[in-house]
Amino acid sequence: QVQLVQSGAEVKKPGSSVKVSCKASGDTFSRYAITWVRQAPGQGLEWMGRIIPILGIPHYAQKFQGRVTITADKSTSTAYMELSSLRSEDTAVYYCARDTVTTQFLDNWGQGTLVTVSS
Amino acid sequence: QSALTQPPSASGSPGQSVTISCTGTSSDVGGYNYVSWYQQHPGKAPKLMIYEVNTRPSGVPDRFSGSKSGNTASLTVSGLQAEDEADYYCTSYAGSNNLVFGGGTKLTVL
Numbered sequence: 497q498v499q500l501v502q503s504g505a506e507v508k509k510p511g512s513s514v515k516v517s518c519k520a521s522g523d524t525f526s527r528y529a530i531t532w533v534r535q536a537p538g539q540g541l542e543w544m545g546r547i548i549p550i551l552g553i554p555h556y557a558q559k560f561q562g563r564v565t566i567t568a569d570k571s572t573s574t575a576y577m578e579l580s581s582l583r584s585e586d587t588a589v590y591y592c593a594r595d596t597v598t599t600q601f602l603d604n605w606g607q608g609t610l611v612t613v614s615s
Numbered sequence: 616q617s618a619l620t621q622p623p624s625a626s627g628s629p630g631q632s633v634t635i636s637c638t639g640t641s642s643d644v645g646g647y648n649y650v651s652w653y654q655q656h657p658g659k660a661p662k663l664m665i666y667e668v669n670t671r672p673s674g675v676p677d678r679f680s681g682s683k684s685g686n687t688a689s690l691t692v693s694g695l696q697a698e699d700e701a702d703y704y705c706t707s708y709a710g711s712n713n714l715v716f717g718g719g720t721k722l723t724v725l
Contacts, residue, residue, distance in 0.1 A: 531714065533661075540618075540719040541653070541661065541704050546712065555712035591660060600708050601651040601666035608660055 498522050500592055500606035507612045513580040516609045518592030520573045524604075525549040529595040530575040531602055532566060534588040546595055547575060582613045619644065619705055619717035626723040627695045635720045637688040637705030643715055645686035649708035652681060652690045655719075656701045664703075665690060692722070700724045 503517040518530060531546040545556035549568035556564055565578045575592055590609045593602035620638040627633035637644065637652075644650055650668045653661035663672055665681035668688065678693045688707070692699055705717040 533716075541655075541716045543706070543714040543716055546714070557713065593661075596666075599649045599667055600712075600714050601649070601663060601706070602653070602661070603663050603666070603672065605660040605662070 498524060498594060498604040500524075500594060500604055502590075502592060502606040502609045505610040505612070507614065508582050510583055510613055510615055512582055513578055514582060514611050515576055515578040516590050516592075516611070518575045518577070518606050520575070520594070524594050525568065525570055525573045527597075529597050529600075530566075530568065531593045531595040531600070532564075532575075532577045533591045533593060533602075535591070535608075536585070536588040539588075541591075544577065544590075546600075548597055549573075549575065579611075582611075584613050587611065587613045617715070619707060619715055621703075621705060621717040621720045623718070624721045624723065626725055627692075628725045629695050629697065631695050632691060632693045633695060633722065634689050634691045635703055635705075635722070637690070637707075637717045639686050639688075639707055639709075639715070641686060643707040643709040644683065644688050646710070647708045648683070650681065650683055650688040651706050652679075653704045653706070654699075654701045655704065661704065695724050697724050 499521040529548040532544040547554040554566040592606040594604040652665040655661040669681040
């Protein structure tokens with residue numbers, strides 16, 4: 497049973513950064529990619545980017561280029577998503593998901609991490 | 616990349632069928648057979664329902680089916696049940712390691 501377990505909720509000030517973790521079980525890191533998706537309150541899902549852990553190369557949505565950093569620690573099977581220069585519009589639930597490398601469907605999801613940006 | 620276009624809402628009575636559309640371009644939906652669909656109940660993480668246009672993961676009822684024609688993909692839910700009431704999102708591979716989501720459709724079972 498694949499599990500993706502994310503870190504807990506965060507409250508951040510505008511202008512600061514947040515780093516969310518996603519620990520994977522099983523063979524996820526050796527065979528899959530990890531994708532990050534966010535969902536603002538009452539809004540839809542938004543793709544932020546992905547990383548293939550065995551390659552260590554991230555890919556980012558154009559919207560988040562320069563503000564997001566996705567990394568993966570193979571030794572602990574943990575992926576990270578760091579978002580900087582936070583603003584109120586970044587208040588959202590952030591999900592990690594297991595991503596099949598070639599066809600990019602997301603077959604297992606973490607439980608989500610609520611990030612609240614407020615002064 | 617622009618979001619894929621889905622109707623904001625859809626509805627049907629128990630036992631009926633409903634189809635949700637997902638319109639993109641030749642750079643995403645029309646260019647690849649990598650469309651997937653996700654179901655999301657309130658407060659829950661999304662769940663994969665269809666991948667590669669029309670393939671159901673193990674455990675997903677065969678009442679759910681997918682198709683594609685040109686730049687538009689569709690999800691059909693047959694024999695609607697109360698538990699099918701949820702938000703549904705389509706995604707498509709959009710080239711260069713990019714994924715694009717649809718805006719989501721709220722399915723109501725009347």
